[in-house]
Amino acid sequence: MPTVSYVAFDGTETIVTGFAGDSVMETAVRNGVPGIVAECGGSLSCATCHVFLCADSAGLFPPKLDLEDDMLDGTAVDREDNSRLSCQLKLSDDVSVHVQTPETQV
């Protein structure tokens, strides 16, 4: 089973065991991980599931599509090179993912 480590802005780490096929966003929201809002439920409409994908996890996901890239321009905390919308990060079996969540999403 995949695991995701979410490190909040204040350094607090939450580790959640997820399911292959679920997104990093869904895994966070279903388990009440703070720091990810995801108002639109994963339909690429709100940019409130912004995460910074740690270098060791960068190769676990396909590159972002144009729509995600555009939406990242409107995140509450300015994007960085490793910014992703976590609704687009689908977990595969047995991966170990590390992300940091921004100070705010809205």
Next chain:
Amino acid sequence: MGDTTEAPRLGTLIIGNCQAGVQLASTLRELGDTDPITLVGEEPHAPYQRPPLSKAFLKGEATADSLAFRTHDFYREHSIELVPRERIFRIIRNADGGVATAESGRTFAFARLALTTGAVPRTIPFEGSELEGVSYLRTATEATVLEQQLREARNVVVVGGGFIGLEVAAGARSAGKNVTVLEAAPRLVGRAVSEQTSEFYLQAHRRRGIRVVLNAQVVRFVGEHDRVTGVELGSRDEEGPGEIVAADVVLIGVGVVPRTELAVQLGLEVENGIVVDSRALASDGLTVAAGDCANMPNPSIGDFGAGRIRLESVQNAVEQAKVAAATLLGLPAEHRTVPWFWSDQADLKLQIAGLSGGHDRVVLRGDPDTEKFSVLYYRSGRLIAADCINSPLDFMAVKNALHKGLSAPADVASDTTVPLKKLFAAVEAADAGRAEPSPVPVVLPAVPVPIPAGSPAA
């Protein structure tokens, strides 16, 4: 927690296990509330997202389980008692709390009460409504039936050209069905968007092969062997019978009505929803209400408190529920935001930022024929809202600008070679350079704020 010798503590009862209800419960815990929380609702499922019901769900790509907001572990770990399949029909309360009774006879005692009762589809008693194949769409149970019916259908008729209807129509068309949309008004999505946006959707859906009939008058549904076979329309020339549009499936999507029965019974003020203040507090000063069922002071930053409004959207449900949770705990909070909505129809992504009610000018940014453009709404020279079609950059820029109270001159904003984000940044820099505080508060014209259809969250 607490002294175990005491009688069981009473906590918060939240009626309506939906988006707003789950958020309210979660926020109570985040704010440190340790009293019992009970989330009760009549649906058989754990609370789930509704927007996908008119989209992914009908393609067979989602289930009530896959759309669940939270895991069962979450509810257990946060001591939130989830009670499905219970319909509350009676509440007795006073300032210290009360008791709610379900139709099953089960009772729920509470110290604090929250109503997140949502809305139900507006029904129209057309002759033939009882025929198999005629349906409304609000719940996962209804979506499950509709998904099966759509799979086998050739001819699909949608009554109502609002967001839900058009989303279902677009999905059915993508799946190769013959699709007809019957709209009683002269344009599509008339409650929520400008004429320009309506006209765009009319053309875009026709391009994709959907038949759209405007000013349509549905006379009745016709059928054979208790199954629907068609929709009879009113005669156009007042002579002879009207057309019968063939239909294996008829979906009626003509808006929703807020559920206020319990509020009425409690003696709360009700008018197009449960009347609440900006803290989500109802007229008794005790009960809170949030989401589609609540009629509130305009929450828009920039027009805050100007008129009353009821919004049907995920964002409103979430943000108002957070405020309601704080209010229940006696913490200061105010529902003040930039309302936003979305609708995905086939490959057309609509994102709306702000409320366009009372606009006096509409500015087109981009060419609708490219299916990538925005409609910017101005009032008294200030930007108040935008409909953005396949233009997420415009949407994000406008949403952020409205949060900051920024506007941009209409003639410049229509220039697609200048990103709106840059334009607003320039305006912000110029504002910061001035000594006088800016912008000047907007004075609203004496126009009632119309109620947007909201998002497909409906």
